[in-house]
Amino acid sequence: MSKLTIYFTSDTHGYLYPNNFASKQPQHMGLLSMHFPKDENTLVIDGGDTIQGSPLTYFCRLNSLELPVARAMNDRGYDYVTLGNHDFNNGPEYLRAHLDALHAKCLCANVQDDQHSLPILPCAVHILGNGLRVGLVGIVTDWVNVWENPDNLIGLSITDPFEAAKKAIAQLDADVIVGIYHGGVERDLDSGRLLSQTDENIACRLCEELDIDLLLTGHQHIPMAGCEWHGTHIVQTPCNAVSYGKVEMDEDGQFHSELCSVPDTAVLSEAEERLWQDVNAWLDTPIGHLSRDIWPEDKLQMALHGSSIADFFNTVQLWATGADVSCAALGNELRGFSADVTVRDVVASYIYSNTLTVFEVTGAVLKTALEQCARYFAVDENGKVQIAESFLRPKEAHYNYDYFSGVDYVFDLNKPEGERVVSITRDGKPVGMEDRLTLVMCNYRATGAGDFECYLACPKVKENLTEVSELILNYLVAHPMVDIPEDHPIRTILPA
Numbered sequence: 001m002s003k004l005t006i007y008f009t010s011d012t013h014g015y016l017y018p019n020n021f022a023s024k025q026p027q028h029m030g031l032l033s034m035h036f037p038k039d040e041n042t043l044v045i046d047g048g049d050t051i052q053g054s055p056l057t058y059f060c061r062l063n064s065l066e067l068p069v070a071r072a073m074n075d076r077g078y079d080y081v082t083l084g085n086h087d088f089n090n091g092p093e094y095l096r097a098h099l100d101a102l103h104a105k106c107l108c109a110n111v112q113d114d115q116h117s118l119p120i121l122p123c124a125v126h127i128l129g130n131g132l133r134v135g136l137v138g139i140v141t142d143w144v145n146v147w148e149n150p151d152n153l154i155g156l157s158i159t160d161p162f163e164a165a166k167k168a169i170a171q172l173d174a175d176v177i178v179g180i181y182h183g184g185v186e187r188d189l190d191s192g193r194l195l196s197q198t199d200e201n202i203a204c205r206l207c208e209e210l211d212i213d214l215l216l217t218g219h220q221h222i223p224m225a226g227c228e229w230h231g232t233h234i235v236q237t238p239c240n241a242v243s244y245g246k247v248e249m250d251e252d253g254q255f256h257s258e259l260c261s262v263p264d265t266a267v268l269s270e271a272e273e274r275l276w277q278d279v280n281a282w283l284d285t286p287i288g289h290l291s292r293d294i295w296p297e298d299k300l301q302m303a304l305h306g307s308s309i310a311d312f313f314n315t316v317q318l319w320a321t322g323a324d325v326s327c328a329a330l331g332n333e334l335r336g337f338s339a340d341v342t343v344r345d346v347v348a349s350y351i352y353s354n355t356l357t358v359f360e361v362t363g364a365v366l367k368t369a370l371e372q373c374a375r376y377f378a379v380d381e382n383g384k385v386q387i388a389e390s391f392l393r394p395k396e397a398h399y400n401y402d403y404f405s406g407v408d409y410v411f412d413l414n415k416p417e418g419e420r421v422v423s424i425t426r427d428g429k430p431v432g433m434e435d436r437l438t439l440v441m442c443n444y445r446a447t448g449a450g451d452f453e454c455y456l457a458c459p460k461v462k463e464n465l466t467e468v469s470e471l472i473l474n475y476l477v478a479h480p481m482v483d484i485p486e487d488h489p490i491r492t493i494l495p496a
Helices: 055-062 069-075 091-101 161-170 203-209 270-283 299-305 308-321 343-347 363-374 468-478
Strands: 002-009 042-046 105-107 111-113 123-127 133-140 156-158 176-182 214-217 224-229 232-236 243-250 255-261 286-289 325-329 340-342 356-362 377-379 385-387 402-405 408-412 421-426 436-442 460-464 490-493
Touching: 002 214, 055 270, 055 343, 069 091, 105 123, 105 133, 133 161, 161 176, 161 203, 176 203, 203 214, 203 224, 203 232, 214 243, 232 243, 232 255, 270 343, 286 343, 286 468, 299 385, 299 490, 308 325, 308 356, 308 402, 308 436, 308 460, 308 468, 340 343, 343 468, 356 363, 363 402, 363 408, 363 421, 363 436
Parallel strands: 002 042, 133 176, 176 214, 214 232, 325 436, 408 490
Antiparallel strands: 002 243, 111 156, 123 133, 224 232, 224 255, 243 255, 286 340, 325 402, 356 436, 356 460, 377 385, 408 421
């Protein structure tokens, strides 16, 4: 018999319906498809990143509609949540509206609100019906400070999550300690090998140095159940509400966990059904025309030989800013575009709430950035090219490979890392290392994220604070027929 049962979700990113919005076909996913049977010894907990990331959240924000996420969570009896890095994307007022509508308590010990207007606590003790005292502490990766637009953090301070958790745990008088951490593991849990040199993810350190019995993690989107590190049980769910975690603690204090599948159907209220119809009508709105379809291909092949989708994104970014050169990445999952473009194509292909930053860069900085992109490729002893492990673990990060437009460039994979960029030309002329160009990129990349620290010392020329997805829609309205070339700016010399 379980002494404690926890249902856990994380990184649902506003995917409420049993559908990924790329089509109308039902999928096994969505918060509205989940059901958590509760009794007095059960807790329902979420690990953050709930209010940004889907066409639904974009539609609600665009039309100033009440976000339906809190109501869905209330109907499923959530008790506690923490905050994820994407929950700050639309500023404190947007976050406050969500938290005010939420019945669950928000625990996030390393978020300090100078105005004391956000309903956030560092920790809590929940006494179950059987008398068990469950101590809970929430924290979020402090890399929010690196990624987020400073305007969205006005009045907020994101402090060191380890120190905040340590202080909060010391306050708890509890029989069992549960950490809710919007961050992930920095080591391979089987071998112990360090996977990342940064402190973006510190789950293993938390387990090693703090008295935590169960650590509910997120951010990395790694399906993880039944795992342990230094005596702490660890759980993590994939993203977009495709599964949830069920954790049980037995009478001996031992934890057992599993990831549970989600039905492809949901019972909707009248309001939820009406919103579903409205979102789909908007998504199916014709918005423009391309000279041909452009669908995603194999990730490795696109990175090696170029992507028409990425080239199109770069075309929009150059149009919006007038920069000389543009770089853009593709999400881990994307829909692509039919020749007759609908809003669905756009918002399901560029899902991030990114804006644009333009830097002045030298040819040397441009080469350094391209060399970082060339690290996406690993070459084995037989000359076979594959995706480098650093882009696959601890989580898939295909979005950290950038495609460039405005220059033509050549990778030679016969050469070692750091020496693979053998040609950069612009208008048929070599780009010198001292040459100066303007380069536009998303605000996420402008922070140096993805090991692009080479941009951090570059002068900022300007910003465009309109979201990229909206810029794409505007571009299609302004250009009734968009020509999609067959060739790409990149050429890759494969191993001999």
